[in-house]
Amino acid sequence: MRKYIVPILLACSLPALAMAQEKDSVTMRKLADEVLTHSTAYENLRNLTKNIGGRLAGSPQMPKAEQWGVAALKAAGADTVYLQECMVPHWVRGAREEARIISKRRDFIPPLNVLALGNSVGSGPDGVTAEVLEVASFDDLEAKKDKVKGKIVFYNVHFNPTYIKTFHSYRDAVMYRGVGASRAAKYGALAVIVRSMSHGANNFPHTGAMRYDSAYPRIPAVAIGLEDADRLSQRIKDDTDARVFLRTNCEMLKDVVGHNVIGELKGSKYPDQYLTVGGHLDSWDVAEGAHDDGAGCVQSIEVLRAFKALGIKPEHTLRVVLFANEENGTRGGTKYAAVAKAKNEQHIFALESDAGGFTPRGFSTTMDAAKKAKIASWRPLFEPYGIYDFKEEGGGTDVGQLNEALGTPMAELFPDSQRYFDIHHAANDVFEAVNKRELELGAFGMAGLIYLVDLNF
Template sequence: MKKILVALTLCSFTAYSQESDSLLIRKIYDEILAKGEAYKTLTHLSKQIGPRLSGSEGAAKAVQYTKKVMEEYKFDRVFLQDVMVPHWVRGAKEQAYIESGKQKVNVPIAALGGSVATPTTGIKAEVIEVKSFEELEALGTEKVKGKIVLFNRPMDPTKINTFDAYSGAVNQRGGGASQAAKYGAVGAIVRSMTTLQDDKPHTGSMRYATGVPMIPTAAISTNGANLLSKMLKENPKIQFFFKQNCETLPDAPSHNVVGEIRGSEKPDEIIVVGGHLDSWDLAEGAQDDGAGCVQSIEVLRSLKALGIKPKRTIRVVMFMNEENGLRGGTKYADLAKQNNEKHIAAIESDNGGFTPRGFGMVGTDAQISKLTKYKNLLAPYGLAEIGRGGGGADIGPLGSQGTLLIGFKPDSQRYFDFHHALSDTLEAVNERELNLGAASMAALVYLIDKYGL
């Protein structure tokens, strides 16, 4: 009889806990959907500050602005972490055209971040088109030397998750220039990383390999890549001209921006939520990653507004330099180790402010099992995809310290329409979707804080 009573008591406690958690999560959603301030913060970040590439004036303004926002919310502590960052500048707008006989057709390009400039007079040469590094290797120096290589492998449209399609194509952008230079190419042009067929080039980071000549490289719009490919088939002797004026300056001082609400019972256990404050220089960086930054701030604002006093310390971090160096994420993890801080979980939002779908996790079986038990509480809010998956670039360095890494997963279908392009503006962000994402992260933070890992 005693065992039966104990079992009934435990069952009643579980049911009550489930019900109370469900009610509290509903309050979080109500607060953010009715009174959320993420879109207001994003509006200022996008329209009053704009592009925020590491080392730029915009990045410096964004640091001070987000620090001020968190101070005005009266978080328990707001502080900056010093970090030296790369400082690459685009310079004057790029020029490019396809030349076939007396015909010249202008096409849109954008220098890739980290690229060197062309000579001041530009580069003009014949073009060789490839879709893979293996194809380039098969052509060899004899056919590549002195030419411009067009890397023209599209993102795979059959992939349901567009991040899988991106992963299958982005090595062209990251390493294409050095691969082409190995065989004597004088320049490299890379098809933009998007499934859209349009005239907007999508920039992004590239890297030079050691011991290989540094040749200039740029992204070309998908329409431009299609046109160039078509004209090459009609006349393999056409020439491509491009001119870009970018340069890499000495590293510049910058900061991660950190705010926290201190835990009432276990303050030494830290739960981080964050996004990256830097953005590419072509547009406002509203989706990438202004959305993730303001959602993360909104997590703490909503908990504070509801009078929720967390057991553990909840910390929001605006990481600097995710786009072209990851210096902020690395510095944050280094300081956490130096200060003997215990981060039990870290949530990153860097996939845009679209409709929430769930969370992907990197951690131990026990950690992931713990969180998957919350599916029934989160499913009513569209968060059905909870399980193993990607964490995030900035929180990645915390993984070696035993931290559970969690990536917020919104719907992926539209993200690469805007990613690193001129179209990444506030107008691309839906306020309700943005708030739903912030509420999703706040709900998960609440559960991790209450029950631990």
């Protein structure tokens, strides 16, 4: 008789599983209808981007954004809203960067469109004037190391156009922005120019964080727009006497006090166990930070609002966290994880949205195989809404700190990425670049995943 027990139990469990899926499907439909009909995410984003704008850590806009977050979470129906203090870097761009080609020729040469990289030092008032050495990779730099001294190194590294998931192109190219200055300074470079991390058909330079190796001099570092990168590359090939003048005015000041903004919906069964959902509140100074990451912030707030509107009482406490200083320090995510560890908090799951407010395609995840399989089993519940891809490994930068500190399973909303790097860290990351419908579909996807994780993890 024993050999029949498993099949009998399985047969008995199938109707129960079907009933559970049907119940979940009904709730998912209610969440979708609520978000797509009554969402406040788009208007919250308009308020954040148009009334506050760029909100780099340490800037005057930072505390204004924090107070916006407090008000938005209270309006969404959070049981508790509070600030979690953390020290954040205070980097200031200063006056607009200047870059131009200097040549003995008499043809008109328009200025180069550049932006200082975040955390870069300034050039000093006299700027830097030097010959440009173009390199295509770090290997190329090593091959040309004897030619570097006294020059401006130009990392003309193109985004790989063959990747369909464009974050893979970013993964391959971002190291030149991150450590390119110190790698060039090692051999005596005076400054670096980095081709923007983009394949956009425009000339917007894309800033972003860089870091120095203390073993080498700190030299100015800028990003250049793609059209001007191509123009500079061609010019130095055709005009061997060409030089570039570069002046930046940035500086790093003392750290200042910033805050994570946290809103909670108390768990009905396990109030001391937490589901975190969030985005980062800071953005680069040159843009409104609409996609990066105003979208993630308002989507996370919308999860809480939709639960509250539908009377969904999560079993675990739902925490919406608007993280401080993701862009040039990750101090907010680090502080959140450190406090959680110090308090011995039990974190069940963490979800972030930091890949733009475009059409959601799925979720990247980092967790054990059983939980990955569980999430994959929910694909039929998401497919009616165009959400189907659960294969990518990953998770957001901020919640990654929680994963590292506590081993918390994590995920990140995975939107279609084809347009993201047209605007990433650039002046065209504005409210008008966000589509209301796409933003709301992403918010629904996040709400649906949190709902299912709450009942099953």
